[in-house]
Amino acid sequence: MAGFNKTNITPPRWLLAELTYACPLQCPYCSNPLDYAKYSTELSTQDWQRVLSQARKMGAVQLGFSGGEPLTRQDLPELVKHARELGYYSNLITSGYGMTEEKIIQLKQAGLDHIQVSIQASSQELNDHIAGTTSFEHKKQVAHLVKKHGYPMVLCVVIHRENIHQMPQILEMAEELGADYLELANTQYYGWAHVNRDLLMPTREQFKAAEAIAQAYKEKVAGKMKIYYVVPDFYEDRPKACMNGWGTTFLTIAPDGTALPCHSARELPGLECPNVKTDSIEDIWQNSKAFNFFRGDEWMQEPCRSCDEKTKDFGGCRCQAFLLTGDAHSTDPVCSKSPQHHLVEAAITSARAQALKPQEKTLLFRNSKNSKQFN
């Protein structure tokens, strides 16, 4: 296995528990796999408790309960309680759909530390269109209740071509709702977003204008609301340091128990991702083929291999390299040094051409019916 060096393995710090793929929303940029509908089995409460215990023992401390919509799992308070007893800092990453004040209180008592609520836009019409369900007013209510019950409130808005023009209103809405943190996440093009890329990617001009507005607002609300601005890496010169390096920090467990070095890694060929039903977290982290596949730098191709920035960005994102070039070992084409950087330029050009046309194509929404065509 390339890059395999046991002495260099650092313990996991971040555990992402994708409790379920079930979700009442249909966001067309969902990071779940396109063929999620075929993974219908879910881990039991006991399986999750074992996973949490084993990962905590290794040093994982940040825990994300995610999905799908994690609130659809009836045992969520039980898992939160278990996590709190183990000393995790638990983050609930939710659409807010199905959340009630009673549940917010119950989860607080169980030891939940933080709730991140996603909102799709600053207007009801666009929010409900993107989410594929009527949810805007309820999401705002949930945001208020999260605040009321003493949680740090994080609002997450995924940014793309359909809502990027609302940047000023999104910022105002976040301030009005009393968000402690606002995550402005430019769409990352994996899963459903990859299929919908031509319709989701903003033009360079749109991106620049929105970024300037967000940066100016950052100063205005300094000390009150922290703004995390996730850059759209297609418009960057260098790739992101994906996952802080493969198998160094992040561990994702998918609903069916598959252990992944990142939540998109399922689509990479040849990893043979292990499952927590048969292997321990320790064994998975230390010894599995998947977690050692891109550890270190011996797997790298040129220009990464001899690049003086390889310890900074680790060659970028393996999933992006695979989606764009067909080879998961290649340099992330986002990098301007990549011999295949033209693929990123072509994607930008193609999205721009689509943006200038009257809307002919329509977004492919994330739902079971659409997912089944990818099985």
Next chain:
Amino acid sequence: MAINPNLPITFSPTHRLQWEEAQQKTVILYPEGMVELNQSSAEILKCCDGTHKLADIISTLEAQFATSGLSNDITHFLEIALTNGWIQQN
């Protein structure tokens, strides 16, 4: 941000200060993030219990470490902590 010497200092209720066995370090935990602390920073933050003011904290720590002249270092660190939202005064 400056520390008000007349008000007690409280560790933020929306952050958590915790000893991490695996890292052999005290850390601050907050939404999707973590800051690793060295020993002296950790000791300062442990004093921010909502009852002690700046001068009390300095004298407590000087006594604890049997030394003097920590005033500038402690004040400087608490200013950073206040700016980062790890502590509060009100």
